[in-house]
Amino acid sequence: MTTQIGVSFDGSLDEDSIWTWCSRVIATFSCSGEKEVNLAVEDAKAAFKIWRQKSGLERGRILLEAARIIRERTDEIATVESINNGKSILEARLDIDTSWQCLEYYAGLAGSMAGEHIQLPGGSFGYTRREPLGVCVGIGAWNYPFQIASWKSAPALACGNAMVFKPSPFTPVTALLLAEIYTEAGAPPGLFNVVQGGGATGQLLCQHRDVAKVSFTGSVPTGTKIMEAAAKGIKPVTLELGGKSPLIIFADCNLENAVKGALMANFLTQGEVCCNGTRVFVQKEILDKFTEQVVQQTQRIKIGDPLLEGTRMGPLINRPHLERVLGFVKGAKEQGAKVLCGGDPYVPEDPKLKDGYFMRPCVLGNCRDDMTCVKEEIFGPVMSILSFDTEAEVLERANNTAFGLAAGVFTRDLQRAHRVVAELQAGVCFINNYNVSPVELPFGGYKKSGSQPVGIVTAQNRGASREGFGRENGRVTIEHYSQLKTVCVEMGDVESAF
Numbered sequence: 001m002t003t004q005i006g007v008s009f010d011g012s013l014d015e016d017s018i019w020t021w022c023s024r025v026i027a028t029f030s031c032s033g034e035k036e037v038n039l040a041v042e043d044a045k046a047a048f049k050i051w052r053q054k055s056g057l058e059r060g061r062i063l064l065e066a067a068r069i070i071r072e073r074t075d076e077i078a079t080v081e082s083i084n085n086g087k088s089i090l091e092a093r094l095d096i097d098t099s100w101q102c103l104e105y106y107a108g109l110a111g112s113m114a115g116e117h118i119q120l121p122g123g124s125f126g127y128t129r130r131e132p133l134g135v136c137v138g139i140g141a142w143n144y145p146f147q148i149a150s151w152k153s154a155p156a157l158a159c160g161n162a163m164v165f166k167p168s169p170f171t172p173v174t175a176l177l178l179a180e181i182y183t184e185a186g187a188p189p190g191l192f193n194v195v196q197g198g199g200a201t202g203q204l205l206c207q208h209r210d211v212a213k214v215s216f217t218g219s220v221p222t223g224t225k226i227m228e229a230a231a232k233g234i235k236p237v238t239l240e241l242g243g244k245s246p247l248i249i250f251a252d253c254n255l256e257n258a259v260k261g262a263l264m265a266n267f268l269t270q271g272e273v274c275c276n277g278t279r280v281f282v283q284k285e286i287l288d289k290f291t292e293q294v295v296q297q298t299q300r301i302k303i304g305d306p307l308l309e310g311t312r313m314g315p316l317i318n319r320p321h322l323e324r325v326l327g328f329v330k331g332a333k334e335q336g337a338k339v340l341c342g343g344d345p346y347v348p349e350d351p352k353l354k355d356g357y358f359m360r361p362c363v364l365g366n367c368r369d370d371m372t373c374v375k376e377e378i379f380g381p382v383m384s385i386l387s388f389d390t391e392a393e394v395l396e397r398a399n400n401t402a403f404g405l406a407a408g409v410f411t412r413d414l415q416r417a418h419r420v421v422a423e424l425q426a427g428v429c430f431i432n433n434y435n436v437s438p439v440e441l442p443f444g445g446y447k448k449s450g451s452q453p454v455g456i457v458t459a460q461n462r463g464a465s466r467e468g469f470g471r472e473n474g475r476v477t478i479e480h481y482s483q484l485k486t487v488c489v490e491m492g493d494v495e496s497a498f
């Protein structure tokens, strides 16, 4: 593996190396082939043998130490993440915070993993043990590189598993920092192993016979391929996929909060966020006022060098993605949407940034449910505003999508808020806020965003447990990284049927 950027970043990168978003290379990695993937899995297997023997408390102690190191190195890791992805340094720091918090949370749970004791006739008894799965694979997307690696590895390791992780080839760097930190914290070498590469490397991992589980974050088409590969080996999968989430703003909301919420729901990480509430349904009475304020605040977003403290929006991930997002804006105009602001390329004054993949955040008015910009995941800074009259109408329209990752509602009427979220077909619902992510709460989707296939959600099964493809964060994730063993103990003699 050739690395042009030091994985132990010490803040002394020269300027030329930094501007990845200006078409400059920051790192070169060789893609891992079969040989490297086998080696990584073998190493992880060896580490697993040691790790699974440790008590939960011992594992928790190492995770806590890793969390402490991440917290101590927040600024350094955030700087590399900002360079890695292009997101503002402010946001990168928040990502690092939710990463060490996740490790702390599962460190706390590691010691509490326990089974049951069940009394049987004649003094016999049974008990259950919650055991690790083995070597798990994590495959990440490029929008939250360090956070994704942390959110996947923390519960996996807490449960006694090892993990081989493959970051996106667009953001290969910060997962390596996490690997370094786990080792420094006392994890056996190879317990969290990083391989680099794209789809081919990912497939090798999914097909590997010694891999017990695959946890994937990325698009629906790739998720489908991963499920197919995993199905051949009867491996469980966790799928965290895309979305086209609704944000519903009722006329009785606190308008100031609703406007802030709409920006949080659309423009974090250049709009490249899976759970973004990009279909903003606004009740007719406040449509004009809401739209005016959203546009005003969107125009104030400071775009530019993400490493500068004042910047709030950096460049998109790469040129093809920028062109794709701009293409959605063009298509929206052709279909009758009105560009209320942004939606065009942005060239910062700083000449060093002139080749960057920047665009102005865009608000689209006059949108209809049948427009492509309203139906498809854009994964860029483009908000579509739609108007509605009644609660029943907006619920039907909000749920009319194959995705089901997140949803939000702004209203002062809390009875209505709870009534509405109970009907929303989404795995994560926000009331009077959006895109906050406390690690104590499970994160994951319904429908094509990560759970049951479309069509299966019915009035009868709505509300039933649908975390079939797993969740990230929260206590429930322990169940997705462990398996239950039943032990039946006979205290008398064998009563043979023969």
Ligand SMILES: NC(=O)c1ccc[n+]([C@@H]2O[C@H](COP(=O)([O-])OP(=O)(O)OC[C@H]3O[C@@H](n4cnc5c(N)ncnc54)[C@H](O)[C@@H]3O)[C@@H](O)[C@H]2O)c1
Residues within 6 Å of the ligand: 139, 140, 141, 142, 143, 144, 166, 167, 168, 169, 197, 198, 199, 200, 201, 202, 203, 206, 217, 218, 219, 220, 221, 222, 223, 225, 226, 239, 240, 241, 242, 243, 273, 274, 275, 377, 379, 405, 445, 449
């Ligand atoms: N639900 C969530 O938590 C969440 C979080 C972030 C991103 N996303 C989604 O991710 C998508 C954007 O990310 P992306 O462009 O990196 O997604 P992607 O599906 O193109 O790639 C994701 C990862 O899968 C790997 N990959 C590609 N083909 C593969 C294959 N055949 N087998 C195994 N691995 C393969 C890629 O190299 C990358 O590491 C969006 O749809 C977004 O909504 C979801």
Ligand SMILES: C[N+](C)(C)CCCC=O
Residues within 6 Å of the ligand: 143, 144, 268, 272, 273, 274, 275, 435, 436, 437
């Ligand atoms: C931290 N957020 C904003 C909730 C994003 C989680 C990961 C989605 O892409």
